[in-house]
Amino acid sequence: METIDKLAILADAAKYDASCASSGTTSRSSLGGRGVGSAEGSGICHAYAPDGRCISLLKILLTNFCIYECSYCINRNSSNVRRARFTTKEVVDLTLDFYKRNYIEGLFLSSGVIQSADYTMAQLVEVARSLRVDHDFRGYIHLKTIPDADGELLADAGKYADRLSINVELPTQTALHDLAPEKDHRTIKLSMARIRSRQEEQAEARRAARRITNARPKAAPVERFAPAGQSTQMIIGAEPSTDADILSTTADLYSSYRLKRVYFSAFSPIPDASAKLPARRTSLIREHRLYQSDWLIRFYGYRHDEITAGADDASAAGMLDLEVDPKLAWALRNRAYFPVNLNRDDRERLLRVPGLGVKSVNRILAMRRWQKVRLEDLVALKASVKKAMPFVICANHHPGLGDVSSARLRSRFAPPAAAQQSFDF
Template structure:
C-alpha cells in the first residue's frame, strides 16, 4: 500500500479523537536557522472541519489495527474496516513534508494497540524522538498514550511531546466493563497519576534551577516535561450515564490529575455495531452543553453538582437542559440569588450573572472603583446585556425580577425548534 493511501485511511480513522488542541504549548521556533518548524502558529494555513473545528495539526493514527474489542470503536479488533500501518520513518517524513509546505503546525499521533501496550507506546515515542533529536523539529507534538504502558515510556514521551493524553473513554467503570472490557479506569488513572507525578517532579527541578540563577554563568534552562500538560476524552451517549455523572468524573479528573482539558465526543453509530449501543447519534447540543458546563467548572467557580441540581424534571434526572445554556439554567432555578448589584457584588457573584464573562467581570470590578456602573458600560464592554438585564441592578437599571416568571425568561432565550434541528443536523 502506498503512503498516500495509508494517509487517507489513518487520517480518517483519527477523526474521532477530539482532544487535539494545541493550546498551552511553550513557544519554540526555528528563527536564526536552527531546527525545523514552530509551535507559535505564525504563517500556518488552517483548515476547518465541517463541524467548525480548526485543524492545523497532522492528525493520524500510527495504525488502525487493534487487539482490543471496544464496542464503540470503529477500529476494534472485529471491525471490517480496511487496515493500514505507518512505519516510524513514514510518520517522520510526512510530518516534515507537511510542515515545510505550511499545511500544519504540528503532529497529533495516536494508535490502535498492536502486539502489546509497551510495543505500541515505544513506536509512538520513537517517532517523536526522531523528530526532536534527529531533525530538530520545533513544532507542536501531541502523543496519545496507551493504557498499561510502562511508566518509563510515559516519562520518555513527556520529554519529546508538548502534550500527552490518555482517553478515559467512558464516565464510569460499569460502562467501561460493559463496552470495553479490556480497559480499566484504575489503569487509565494510574497512567494519569504517573504523568502528573512527572510534571510535579519537573516543576520542582525548575524551581531549584531558578534558585541558582545567581551563579555565573547562568544555568541552561531545563527542558519542560509535557509543557502543555495532559488531557483526556469521554464518549457521550454510548451508554446511559447522565450528564451529572459525566461532570462528576470530569471534576474529579481536574482536581486529582491537573488535566488541562477534558474533551467530550458525542457518540455516532458505527458499522456492524454491537446491540448494546444506541441506534441513533447523540445530539451535538448535548456535547455543546457539556463543554459549557466544563467551562463553568474551570473558570466560573461552579461546583459540578450544582450545574445539574434543581427542581425541574430534566435537572432532577441529572441531565442538562438542551434549550438553554447551563449558566442561564442555574440562574432560572435560583431566582433568590438575583438581582445582583453590579456596583456592590463580589467577583464571584458577578460571575453567576448570565451574559457576563470572565473578562467582562474583571473589567467591571476595575471600573467601579472610579465610577458607578451603568448599562452603557455593559454595552461598551460588549457583554451579553440582553441576557444580563433581568438579573442585575446598576445605577440606571432596577428591574422587578420577581415579577417576571421563569418560564417567560426561559422562552425568551431558548432557541427556536428549527434552530435546534439545524444544530443537531
C-alpha cells in the same frame, strides 16, 4: 500500499479523536477542476498552544489495526474497515514535508494498539524522539499515550511531546467494563497520576535550579516535561450515564490529575455495531451543553453538582437542560440569588450573572473604581445585555424581583423547536 493511500485511511480514522480542538469548515474541493486546495476529509486540524496561538497540526493515526475490542470504536479488532499502518520513518517524513511546505506547525499522533501496549507506545515515542533529536523539530507535538504502557515509556514521551493525552473513554468504570472490557479506569488514572507526578518533579527541579543560579550561572536549564500538560476524552451517549455522572468524573479528573482539558465526543453509530449501543447518535446540543458546563467548572467557580441539580422532571434528574445554557438554567432555578449589583457585589457574584463572561466581569471591576456602571457600559463591553438585564442592578437599571417570571424568561431565551431539532441528528 502507497503513502498517500495510508494517509487517506489513517487521517480519516483520526477524526474520531476529539482531544485536539478542531475548527469547522464547509466542504469544498478542487477535484472538479476549479479552485485550488480542498477542505474535505481529515488530516489537518487546529489546536491552541499554551500561549493562546492557534496552530495547525497533522492529525493522523500510526495505525488503525487494534487488538482491543471496544464496542464503540470503528477501529476495534472485529471491525470490517480498511486497515493501514505507517512506519515511524513515514510519519517523521510526512511531518517534516508538511512542515516545510508551511501546511502545519505540529503533529497530533494517536494509534490503535498492536502487538502490545508497550510496543505501540515505543513506536509513538520513537516518532517524537526522531523529530526532536534527529531532525531538531521545534514544532508542537501531541501524543496520545497508551495507558497500559510502562511508566518509563510515558516518561520518555513527556520528554519529547508538548502535550500527552490518555482517553478515559467512558464516564464510569461500570460503563467501561461493559463496552471495553480490556480497559480499566484504575490503569488509566494510574497513568495520569504518573504524568502529573513527573510534571511536579520537573517543576520542583526547575525551582531548585533557579535557587542555585548564583553558584552556577551557566547551568543548563532543566527540561520541561509535557509543558502543555495532559488532556483526555470521554464518549457521551454510548451508555446510560447521566450528565451529572459525566461532570462528576470531569471535576475529579481536573482536581486529581490537573488536566488541561476534558473533551467530550457525542456518540455516533458505527457499522456492525454491538446491540449494547444505541441506534441513534447523541444530540450535539448535549455535547455543547457539557462543554459549557465544563467552562463553568473551570473558570466560573461552579461546583459540578450544582450545575445539574434542581430538575423538576424526575426523568430529567441529573441531565442538563438542552433548551437553555447551563448558566442561565442555574440562574432561573435560583432567582433568590438575584439581582446582582454591578457596582457593589464581588467578583464571585458577578460571574453568576447570565450574559457576563470572565473578561466582562474583570472590566466591570476595573471600571467601577472610577465610575458607576450603567447599561450603556455593558453594551460597550459587548456583554449580552438582553440576557443580563433581568438579573442585575446598575446605575440606570433597577428591575423588580418579581417583574418577570422564570417561565417567561425561559421562553424568551430558549431557541425555537426547529432550531433545536437541527442539532439533533
